[in-house]
Amino acid sequence: MSGLSIENLSMRFDIPGGGSVQALQNINLHLKEGELMSVLGPSGCGKTTLLNIVAGFLAPTEGKIVMNGHDVVGPAAERGMVFQQGALFEWMNVRENVGFGPRMKGMPKYDMAEKVDHLLEVVGLKDFKDKAVYELSGGMQQRVALARCLANDPDVILMDEPLGALDALTREKMQSLVLKLWKETGKTIILITHSVEEALLLGERLLVMAPRPGRIHKEYRLPFADLGVNADLREVKKHADYNSTREEILNMIWNMEEEIMGRAEESA
Amino acid sequence: MIPALIYLAIFGISFAVVYTIRARRGRNDFTARKTVTFGDESAVAPDRAASIFSVITIFLLWGIFTGSSLVPGWLHMPGPFAGVAEFDYTARNADGDTDTATVTVLVHPIDQKPEPLEVDPGDGWAKNDNALVGIWRSGLVRVDRNDDFTRDDGAEVIEVNGQPISPGGEVRTDFGRIAMSPKGTLNVEPAKGWQMEPIWLPSPEAVFARLTEIAQEGFRGSTLWEHVGYSLMRVIVGFFFGALVGIPLGYAMGLSNWFRGWFDPIVEFMRPVPPLALIPLVIIWAGIGEAGKIILLFLAALWIMAIAARAGVSGVKISKVHAAYSLGASKWQVMRYVIVPNSLPELFTGARVAMGVCWGTVVAAELVAAEQGAGMMIMVASKFQNTDIVIMGIIMIGVIGFGIDVLMRMAERWLVPWKGRG
Ligand SMILES: Nc1ncnc2c1ncn2[C@@H]1O[C@H](COP(=O)(O)OP(=O)(O)O)[C@@H](O)[C@H]1O
Numbered sequence: 001m002s003g004l005s006i007e008n009l010s011m012r013f014d015i016p017g018g019g020s021v022q023a024l025q026n027i028n029l030h031l032k033e034g035e036l037m038s039v040l041g042p043s044g045c046g047k048t049t050l051l052n053i054v055a056g057f058l059a060p061t062e063g064k065i066v067m068n069g070h071d072v073v074g075p076a077a078e079r080g081m082v083f084q085q086g087a088l089f090e091w092m093n094v095r096e097n098v099g100f101g102p103r104m105k106g107m108p109k110y111d112m113a114e115k116v117d118h119l120l121e122v123v124g125l126k127d128f129k130d131k132a133v134y135e136l137s138g139g140m141q142q143r144v145a146l147a148r149c150l151a152n153d154p155d156v157i158l159m160d161e162p163l164g165a166l167d168a169l170t171r172e173k174m175q176s177l178v179l180k181l182w183k184e185t186g187k188t189i190i191l192i193t194h195s196v197e198e199a200l201l202l203g204e205r206l207l208v209m210a211p212r213p214g215r216i217h218k219e220y221r222l223p224f225a226d227l228g229v230n231a232d233l234r235e236v237k238k239h240a241d242y243n244s245t246r247e248e249i250l251n252m253i254w255n256m257e258e259e260i261m262g263r264a265e266e267s268a
Numbered sequence: 269m270i271p272a273l274i275y276l277a278i279f280g281i282s283f284a285v286v287y288t289i290r291a292r293r294g295r296n297d298f299t300a301r302k303t304v305t306f307g308d309e310s311a312v313a314p315d316r317a318a319s320i321f322s323v324i325t326i327f328l329l330w331g332i333f334t335g336s337s338l339v340p341g342w343l344h345m346p347g348p349f350a351g352v353a354e355f356d357y358t359a360r361n362a363d364g365d366t367d368t369a370t371v372t373v374l375v376h377p378i379d380q381k382p383e384p385l386e387v388d389p390g391d392g393w394a395k396n397d398n399a400l401v402g403i404w405r406s407g408l409v410r411v412d413r414n415d416d417f418t419r420d421d422g423a424e425v426i427e428v429n430g431q432p433i434s435p436g437g438e439v440r441t442d443f444g445r446i447a448m449s450p451k452g453t454l455n456v457e458p459a460k461g462w463q464m465e466p467i468w469l470p471s472p473e474a475v476f477a478r479l480t481e482i483a484q485e486g487f488r489g490s491t492l493w494e495h496v497g498y499s500l501m502r503v504i505v506g507f508f509f510g511a512l513v514g515i516p517l518g519y520a521m522g523l524s525n526w527f528r529g530w531f532d533p534i535v536e537f538m539r540p541v542p543p544l545a546l547i548p549l550v551i552i553w554a555g556i557g558e559a560g561k562i563i564l565l566f567l568a569a570l571w572i573m574a575i576a577a578r579a580g581v582s583g584v585k586i587s588k589v590h591a592a593y594s595l596g597a598s599k600w601q602v603m604r605y606v607i608v609p610n611s612l613p614e615l616f617t618g619a620r621v622a623m624g625v626c627w628g629t630v631v632a633a634e635l636v637a638a639e640q641g642a643g644m645m646i647m648v649a650s651k652f653q654n655t656d657i658v659i660m661g662i663i664m665i666g667v668i669g670f671g672i673d674v675l676m677r678m679a680e681r682w683l684v685p686w687k688g689r690g
């Protein structure tokens with residue numbers, strides 16, 4: 001079966017002093033090839049944990065991840081990752097960062113240079129090839145991170161709040177770029193965010209998670225990502241369903257947060 | 269005490285002068301517009317004018333207290349008395365007769381031994397005397413020895429320059445002080461002034477002259493450059509082997525629990541032991557030759573480099589390692605392209621510290637025992653009271669240590685430009 005399956009996934013962290021945290025409980029999910037899913041939820045609901053298990057950095061306590069028919073046992077080039085800022089290699093310039101994956105595979109220099117040039121053009125950084133990454137702005141650094149991930153041609157791209165540290169304007173531009181790259185490359189993407197707007201705009205599917213234990217609360221299928229590919233994101237926000245869905249999700253998360261606070265007060 | 273007061277005075281006056289001039293001229297840079305500067309770390313930068321004044325002040329103080337020809341003479345502190353001094357003494361013999369005679373003292377530079385001045389014995393039973401006293405020294409003068417009645421005849425000196433004097437007492441004169449010993453001998457002590465005797469502190473030009481002399485003629489069978497070269501060679505070889513063993517050790521400690529557990533007690537124990545404390549043991553084990561010194565510097569650099577490498581590995585951001593694995597890197601590639609480059613800034617910081625410690629340690633080790641080396645040079649010189657060589661050596665050791673640090677910093681900027689910018 002092609003695509004990515006998350007099967008009966010549970011994750012429990014044992015805390016050194018005794019006790020444990022049920023970070024994820026019985027998650028089941030299937031992503032078809034080329035789907036873009038955004039994941040939303042109050043902080044601490046296990047989003048990062050879920051992504052780290054899919055990436056292969058963590059082994060789940062129960063269940064498994066199946067990708068294109070084989071079990072995931074560790075990180076691999078088929079599942080690329082885009083982190084929040086700070087995961088670029090500052091000892092390499094922009095070109096070397098983007099060419100890192102191909103270089104590790106031993107791709108011939110000439111092919112690699114061509115690929116890097118192309119990707120830098122796609123993300124709009126062609127004039128910054130030889131710059132050091134620390135000379136770039138936060139938005140540009142995330143463009144490099146995207147290009148670096150794409151250079152490796154992964155089947156699935158995992159993003160953990162990739163735009164979380166950017167200012168509002170840069171963020172909007174980057175959201176358009178993500179949509180454009182998604183359509184052009186046809187990659188499967190899982191994108192974690194804590195912005196409801198971002199989840200709505202970018203998520204063809206939108207997963208709302210609930211905390212303690214981390215679980216899937218509700219799933220949406222949304223038209224906005226497809227609309228956004230060819231339109232201004234601000235236009236998309238004027239869509240009739242946009243605001244009502246946004247209100248609904250905001251309420252949902254608001255209530256979860258209230259519940260967490262309530263429980264905290266009870267136990268205190 | 270007086271040098272300290274002068275120093276403080278120059279500090280305060282130059283501050284007042286520079287700030288007054290600046291206030292007149294008016295400044296309009298960014299910091300000048302800040303209203304909050306006290307406590308704002310970014311508003312504090314070294315004032316270059318202060319640095320210049322500071323260096324000048326040190327040489328100025330050095331110059332005026334040593335009578336240096338580099339500073340104008342009117343700035344000199346009063347120097348010691350030199351030249352010919354005279355005083356009268358009055359003696360009384362056993363019969364109660366008194367007579368007065370003159371003593372002529374030639375106060376001469378201590379490195380010369382001039383002929384005594386010729387004096388006319390004069391009339392009366394007390395005869396005129398002459399004496400030689402070195403600058404900064406004092407001398408006993410038996411004024412009664414050539415008199416008709418000496419101490420053995422019951423004569424005694426009762427006045428100097430008309431002022432009464434008795435055993436244990438003293439009389440001030442225009443050139444210094446005359447004291448009387450318990451036995452009645454006069455002790456001539458010309459004024460020492462406020463300048464330092466070269467044996468305590470030679471003048472800057474004397475130190476410089478010694479530098480050129482030793483640079484040309486060498487010291488103890490080796491040229492200056494050989495002495496410095498030996499010290500540097502020991503530092504470089506010791507540091508090289510320390511880094512060669514310490515860096516892999518630190519990496520292993522940063523990457524493996526077993527290595528970390530095994531070497532933690534050793535490294536944590538050795539870290540606070542100052543390398544100087546190892547000198548006696550190293551001498552017992554390896555002797556005072558080159559091997560001993562290099563082992564000592566190896567040990568000094570080893571722990572510093574191991575700790576730096578360990579910190580460099582532990583300091584890698586996990587997202588960078590994760591990113592590399594997701595991009596298809598193998599363990600070896602993660603090591604080669606992520607962990608090692610990520611640790612370079614820490615390694616450089618460690619190397620700078622290690623070089624500084626090694627330089628200090630080699631000098632100390634050479635002070636203890638060596639045939640050549642900067643430390644040996646100043647130690648031997650101090651035994652012969654060659655203060656100029658000692659001071660020259662200290663300045664050279666400082667300049668070289670500073671030079672090493674500057675070179676390391678330049679290499680750092682060139683090789684790890686991303687330091688602190690991840
Ligand atoms: N290594 C860990 N050890 C113990 N608890 C952890 C660990 N990682 C995450 N957790 C816990 O698991 C829960 C989910 O964390 P995380 O996946 O980071 O949430 P999110 O990304 O949604 O904010 C949190 O309660 C967190 O405290």
Ligand SMILES: [Mg+2]
Nearest residue numbers: 047048049160
């Ligand atoms: Mg998270």
